[in-house]
Amino acid sequence: MINKGLFLYHFPLDPFCRKVRLTLLEKGMPVQLVLTKPWERDPNFLQVNPLGTVPVLYETDGHTLSGHQAVAEYLNEIQLTPNLLGETPRGRAEIRRLTQWFDGPFYQDVVYPILMERLLKVIWTHEAPDPALIRAGRENLQKYLKYIDWLAGRRSFLGGRNLSFADLAGASHLSVLDYLGELNWQGFADAALWYAKIKSRPTFAPLLDDQVAGILPSPHYGDLDF
Amino acid sequence: MINKGLFLYHFPLDPFCRKVRLTLLEKGMPVQLVLTKPWERDPNFLQVNPLGTVPVLYETDGHTLSGHQAVAEYLNEIQLTPNLLGETPRGRAEIRRLTQWFDGPFYQDVVYPILMERLLKVIWTHEAPDPALIRAGRENLQKYLKYIDWLAGRRSFLGGRNLSFADLAGASHLSVLDYLGELNWQGFADAALWYAKIKSRPTFAPLLDDQVAGILPSPHYGDLDF
Secondary structure (H helix, E strand, C coil), X not given: CCCCCCEEEECCCCHHXXXXXXXXXXXXXXCEEEECCHHHCCHHHHHHCCCCCCCEEECCCCCEEECHHHHHHHHHHHCCCCCCCCCCHHHHHHHHHHHHHHHHHHHHHHHHHHXXXXXXXXXXXXXXXXXXXXXXXXXXXXXXXXXXXXXHXXXXXXXXXXXXXXXXXXXXXXXXXXXXXXXXXXXXXXXXXXXXXXXXXXXXXXXXXXXXXXXXCCCCCCCCCC | CCCCCEEEEECCCCHHHHHHHHHHHHXXXXXXXXXXXXXXXXXXXXXXXXXXXXXXXXXXXXXXXXXXXXXXXXXXXXXXXXXXXXXXXXXXXXXXXXXXXXXHHHHHHHHHHXXXXXXXXXXXXXXCCCHHHHHHHHHHHHHHHHHHHXXXXXXXXXXXXXXXXXXXXXXXXXXXXXXXXXXXXXXXXXXXXXXXXXXXXXXXXXXXXXXXXXXXXXXXXXXXXX
16 A cells, blocks of 8 residues: 555645645544645646646655545545445445536535635735626535535435535635635535534544635634534 | 436536537447537426536436536546546546546636627527627647647656546547537647547547537538547
């Protein structure tokens, strides 16, 4: 098994990087984090990944892997426990469906507009945020929380009986909103309980220590009882 | 193995539906196609998939699956041949990376703006297309073709030695552009050879028969020698 000398090129508030970090932490695989600002297009980083995206996993022998879910599934294949994908084809399909739902529509409709307008645009261009885009992201968030709440009320974890990529993806995206003080659980009690359960796992602690220049986390971010 | 009485809810020019159709065809699994216009939000379809997205796979026993890559990987698990995912963890990671690259950035930067402006917006709202968005999509396409060309020049198939989801995803997205007459292979000879190889597979023939009300395919679309 390859689990020595792993490096992860990441940006702390990128939810896809967070999903891979949580995967490594849940599997107990030590990794050295390399802080990367992909928008700077550092030539050294582009040698590692010509496409310029994070996360990138760099292995001892110089092999690199990118594509967040490709990396996540790779880690699940080379380190079998805990299995983050379910036991049956139908179980895995449900976990992959939800993971894809968080990483695709949820990110596009909610996390991207809020993160871009409130943080990244300010860092990149020093331009003012567009309030209409932030408002749209917040309105979309309510619809998504409704479905998360529905799932959380019926299952121990979002994808079924056990912790899975569905939880890690969901918590990764929500934790970015949490950092920005965007979460209000009013009306979503089951979703709130589920998120508190994931957030209080020891594996989550390193993410709660993340700080990004230019913005401090919301006062609730490190509060496990919120 | 479950391969009888499968139904696929799909929209013909949706590249994600095409990827699942090609998967079923490559695996020789018969399926009944149910034409679905997800934007109409038909109550009968919303009962099948409350999220309202296609593709949806409906199995004999009433079980439904959605999420395009979740469905694709499910089919690869219940019908093992041909294996569309590679033989090793690193091989699978590379195939999943490329599949995700087509389904994520390539779709967002190229297929979505062109398909939306040239076809879907006209069907949905009868509004005029925005030429700036179409132009941006076309410019982005050149950068993506450069990378596809680079891959195709070095490998038998995009993900390695064998046909894989990387090829099916890539050909699905490109075939939508092909239908709209948007492909110009000038300067991308290796990519053109690879696409011709996938397009001339017997499994591709049903996709070449697709017709969508309101727009005819480009004259080259059904031409295997283009």
